Amino acid sequence: MATDTHATPNLSRYFVPAPSAWPFCLTIALILTVYGVSGYLEDRAIPTTALICAGAALGIFIIFSWFRGVAMESEHGMYNEQVSRTYRWGMSWFIFSEVMFFAAFFGALFYARTLSVEWLGGAGEKGFITNSILWPHFDAAWPTNGPGHVGGAFEIVSPWKLPLVNTCLLLTSSVTITMAHHALKAAHRRACILWMLVTIALGATFLYCQATEYMEAYKELNLTLGSGVYGSTFFMLTGFHGLHVTLGTIMMISITGRLLFGHFKPESHFGFEGVAWYWHFVDVVWVGLFIFVYIL
Amino acid sequence: MAHAHDDAHGHDDHAHGPDKGIMRWIKTTNHKDLGTLYLFFSFTMFFIGGLMSLVIRAELFQPGLQFVDPELFNQFTTMHALVMIFGGVMPGFVGLANWMVPMMIGCSDLALPRVNNWGFWLLPFAFTMLLSTFFLPGGAPAGGWTIYPPLVLQTGNSFPLLIFAIHLMGISSITGAINVVVTILNMRAPGMTLLKMPLFVWTWLITAYLLIAVMPVLAGAVTMLLTDKYFGTSFFNAAGGGDPVMFEHIFWFFGHPEVYIMILPAFGIISSIIPTFARKPLFGYASMVYAVASIAFLSFIVWAHHMFTVGIPLAGELFFMFSTMLIAVPTGVKVFNWIATMWKGSMTYETPMLFAIAFVFLFSIGGFSGLSLALAPVDFQYHNTYFVVAHFHYVLVPGAVFSIIAAIYYWIPKWTGRMYNEAAGKWHFWLSSIFINVTFFPQHFLGLAGMPRRIPDYAVQFTDFNMVSTVGAFGFFISQFIFIFNILACCYGWFGRQRNATAQVWEGATGLEWSVPSPAPYHTFEDPPLVGDDGMPVHGNAAAHAH
Ligand code: HEM
Numbered sequence: 001m002a003t004d005t006h007a008t009p010n011l012s013r014y015f016v017p018a019p020s021a022w023p024f025c026l027t028i029a030l031i032l033t034v035y036g037v038s039g040y041l042e043d044r045a046i047p048t049t050a051l052i053c054a055g056a057a058l059g060i061f062i063i064f065s066w067f068r069g070v071a072m073e074s075e076h077g078m079y080n081e082q083v084s085r086t087y088r089w090g091m092s093w094f095i096f097s098e099v100m101f102f103a104a105f106f107g108a109l110f111y112a113r114t115l116s117v118e119w120l121g122g123a124g125e126k127g128f129i130t131n132s133i134l135w136p137h138f139d140a141a142w143p144t145n146g147p148g149h150v151g152g153a154f155e156i157v158s159p160w161k162l163p164l165v166n167t168c169l170l171l172t173s174s175v176t177i178t179m180a181h182h183a184l185k186a187a188h189r190r191a192c193i194l195w196m197l198v199t200i201a202l203g204a205t206f207l208y209c210q211a212t213e214y215m216e217a218y219k220e221l222n223l224t225l226g227s228g229v230y231g232s233t234f235f236m237l238t239g240f241h242g243l244h245v246t247l248g249t250i251m252m253i254s255i256t257g258r259l260l261f262g263h264f265k266p267e268s269h270f271g272f273e274g275v276a277w278y279w280h281f282v283d284v285v286w287v288g289l290f291i292f293v294y295i296l
Numbered sequence: 297m298a299h300a301h302d303d304a305h306g307h308d309d310h311a312h313g314p315d316k317g318i319m320r321w322i323k324t325t326n327h328k329d330l331g332t333l334y335l336f337f338s339f340t341m342f343f344i345g346g347l348m349s350l351v352i353r354a355e356l357f358q359p360g361l362q363f364v365d366p367e368l369f370n371q372f373t374t375m376h377a378l379v380m381i382f383g384g385v386m387p388g389f390v391g392l393a394n395w396m397v398p399m400m401i402g403c404s405d406l407a408l409p410r411v412n413n414w415g416f417w418l419l420p421f422a423f424t425m426l427l428s429t430f431f432l433p434g435g436a437p438a439g440g441w442t443i444y445p446p447l448v449l450q451t452g453n454s455f456p457l458l459i460f461a462i463h464l465m466g467i468s469s470i471t472g473a474i475n476v477v478v479t480i481l482n483m484r485a486p487g488m489t490l491l492k493m494p495l496f497v498w499t500w501l502i503t504a505y506l507l508i509a510v511m512p513v514l515a516g517a518v519t520m521l522l523t524d525k526y527f528g529t530s531f532f533n534a535a536g537g538g539d540p541v542m543f544e545h546i547f548w549f550f551g552h553p554e555v556y557i558m559i560l561p562a563f564g565i566i567s568s569i570i571p572t573f574a575r576k577p578l579f580g581y582a583s584m585v586y587a588v589a590s591i592a593f594l595s596f597i598v599w600a601h602h603m604f605t606v607g608i609p610l611a612g613e614l615f616f617m618f619s620t621m622l623i624a625v626p627t628g629v630k631v632f633n634w635i636a637t638m639w640k641g642s643m644t645y646e647t648p649m650l651f652a653i654a655f656v657f658l659f660s661i662g663g664f665s666g667l668s669l670a671l672a673p674v675d676f677q678y679h680n681t682y683f684v685v686a687h688f689h690y691v692l693v694p695g696a697v698f699s700i701i702a703a704i705y706y707w708i709p710k711w712t713g714r715m716y717n718e719a720a721g722k723w724h725f726w727l728s729s730i731f732i733n734v735t736f737f738p739q740h741f742l743g744l745a746g747m748p749r750r751i752p753d754y755a756v757q758f759t760d761f762n763m764v765s766t767v768g769a770f771g772f773f774i775s776q777f778i779f780i781f782n783i784l785a786c787c788y789g790w791f792g793r794q795r796n797a798t799a800q801v802w803e804g805a806t807g808l809e810w811s812v813p814s815p816a817p818y819h820t821f822e823d824p825p826l827v828g829d830d831g832m833p834v835h836g837n838a839a840a841h842a843h
């Protein structure tokens with residue numbers, strides 16, 4: 001708690017956290033990591049691996065400790081209604097920012113499909129000139145790796161195999177996490193934990209399938225990140241999504257751990273809900289991907 | 297309740313308070329400490345960015361190459377803009393939000409104090425990293441702050457550091473913005489309804505929304521640059537089916553809201569200051585709120601006015617031309633309201649008011665030149681000339697920067713308990729206002745006559761105006777030392793200055809922040825006050841009222 005005895009806010013009204021060094025250390029961890037990665041990308045003579053490992057390890061340790069601290073504060077009843085609302089709003093806006101991050105990549109996909117590829121193929125008055133002077137043999141089509149055939153000929157992943165399986169997995173997991181939530185609200189802790197385990201298993205299976213899909217794409221279909229604009233949008237969109245699934249799964253594992261430790265009450269369990277929201281968000285993004293990246 | 301503080305400490309050394317020395321600042325979760333850190337950081341960046349601009353202006357004093365080679369010149373123009381925008385203006389406004397939002401809505405602190413600390417500390421590290429690129433082989437990024445591919449992809453060793461620095465600034469902005477939104481939505485004192493909030497709070501609410509919406513888009517755009525350069529993607533490579541112009545679209549989808557991010561809080565500040573010194577309530581409060589909201593909305597659908605000359609389809613030219621001109625309507629509403637507020641007011645001209653009035657005039661000049669640029673056929677000639685440079689400097693310097701200066705003069709008695717020196721403030725104002733016009737007004741003519749931007753040399757016929765502009769720039773820079781001394785004297789009590797500021801400070805000031813003592817206590821409101829219809833606390837125990 002604030003050590004300021006003189007003008008401490010009314011704690012039944014306001015939760016004021018004590019000074020903390022975690023945020024500062026997290027910054028250090030991030031800087032070490034990105035400095036290492038920068039050095040690696042540019043082949044600079046700095047100990048890149050050491051920097052990256054140190055940064056990542058420090059970062060993971062800090063995030064764990066910071067969240068542990070928050071969980072403890074919550075369990076010790078230091079949070080009031082207002083704090084709970086704060087976290088709700090905070091999480092919602094955070095998810096909104098994530099939506100906008102994906103929007104940038106979806107925007108790139110739509111732009112490429114409806115504008116840049118068409119123009120390269122000769123659509124419109126300016127496109128006509130571009131096409132006839134620069135790329136006379138290029139016909140607009142999707143998927144494409146562009147008039148330069150960047151990355152060589154490739155085939156695409158069929159949506160009706162692993163991607164369909166993955167769609168089912170994620171949609172089911174959204175149901176099971178909701179079941180877990182209902183169980184928690186009804187004070188059925190065991191059921192809640194079981195449903196959470198099912199959800200985690202679904203998430204992990206999704207990741208396994210995606211890894212398999214990527215491997216097939218690289219080895220058998222010659223579809224890579226370098227396969228022109230198709231490969232770029234395909235792997236960046238599904239890749240960032242996969243990263244979010246990974247993060248969501250880790251978050252689910254940690255709240256399941258907290259459930260095992262007896263955390264959360266039927267009437268107040270925002271940590272749980274925040275993770276559930278995040279998971280639904282990841283699910284919705286996937287539906288967008290399934291439709292716009294795989295099927296159409 | 298505010299009056300409980302009358303016996304509270306009249307000193308800000310916090311002997312009983314947080315950690316001592318440097319650890320206090322590293323670990324602090326207090327909105328006032330963080331606001332102070334943000335403001336000092338912003339000053340430092342303004343100073344560094346200002347020095348870079350002096351190098352640029354010195355080089356442009358005469359035609360030919362005198363001081364820096366073209367490569368370094370390009371690095372300076374690029375870094376000047378990045379430092380000023382992401383290091384100066386934005387953190388300056390965040391610092392003001394840190395200080396003032398909790399005081400204005402009647403709560404103890406921001407909603408997420410530890411996240412607040414993180415958001416701040418990312419910045420000094422990110423900028424150290426970015427500035428360190430000057431010393432790498434190949435130097436700092438030199439492709440312009442708009443980082444257009446394919447040019448920017450030719451950056452050397454510093455490229456990934458540029459990208460990651462932008463990522464970190466983005467995280468900082470997003471966390472800061474989430475904090476502000478959540479605080480405003482969730483922590484208002486009883487009685488502080490949305491339409492009673494001071495305009496500074498309103499404008500920041502909307503700014504924060506813009507930040508959360510567009511900073512991730514910038515993050516996406518620079519990530520695509522990174523993968524295009526190092527991982528073989530083809531987002532901006534036509535041979536692979538991508539398009540460099542696509543980057544411009546994504547960038548300006550961020551970029552145009554970004555310019556409003558840098559001006560909306562300024563609108564809020566001006567809307568606080570003018571009523572105080574005109575001793576009249578703000579004219580058209582509700583229309584001000586709606587105007588800001590519509591500006592924010594429109595700012596999402598005008599981005600391609602930065603791209604009239606890249607060859608977008610005719611329908612695009614027309615759409616973006618008209619949507620851009622539409623922004624002038626709500627902007628006009630605001631300017632009208634400020635003037636109507638002053639109309640028949642009992643005006644006095646203390647330093648904050650002087651800066652606020654100058655803002656109204658000079659920002660409007662920037663708005664007019666913006667309107668000229670919004671006309672697509674006209675922009676074909678003006679684009680990439682000094683006319684654009686004049687435009688955005690008018691909205692950013694006598695706009696955003698003057699508003700930050702005005703805000704500091706206006707609220708520093710509340711922060712430190714000491715009045716600044718009024719005579720020095722007036723000197724600072726007059727010198728700044730004169731020199732800023734000397735610097736930027738001639739650039740309109742240069743641009744109209746065809747002088748291109750971002751080039752270290754120019755044709756001899758442009759010499760006279762360039763010389764004038766350079767003299768103005770040096771004059772402006774030197775004038776700011778008056779400000780620095782005035783402010784530091786307030787902070788540290790130099791020249792034997794007493795803590796002489798009353799709680800209300802300004803005769804005509806209204807709002808919760810003026811109901812607490814000066815300097816404001818470390819935690820402003822221990823209990824939320826009950827806010828009356830006039831926006832001031834209702835006397836008595838608020839908690840008792842509220843329950
Ligand atoms: C009535 C309002 C405004 C209009 C109609 C307007 C219009 C424009 C247009 C059309 C351009 C592109 C010119 C070109 O590159 O050829 C431009 C550039 C710019 N504007 Fe504005 N603007 C307005 C207000 C503002 C405000 C409030 C700010 C910031 C506080 C601002 C900052 C900028 C900047 C930084 C650029 C140049 C970006 C670059 O190319 O580096 N503008 N404006």
Ligand SMILES: [Cu+2]
Pocket residue numbers: 551552555598599601602
């Ligand atoms: Cu714009």
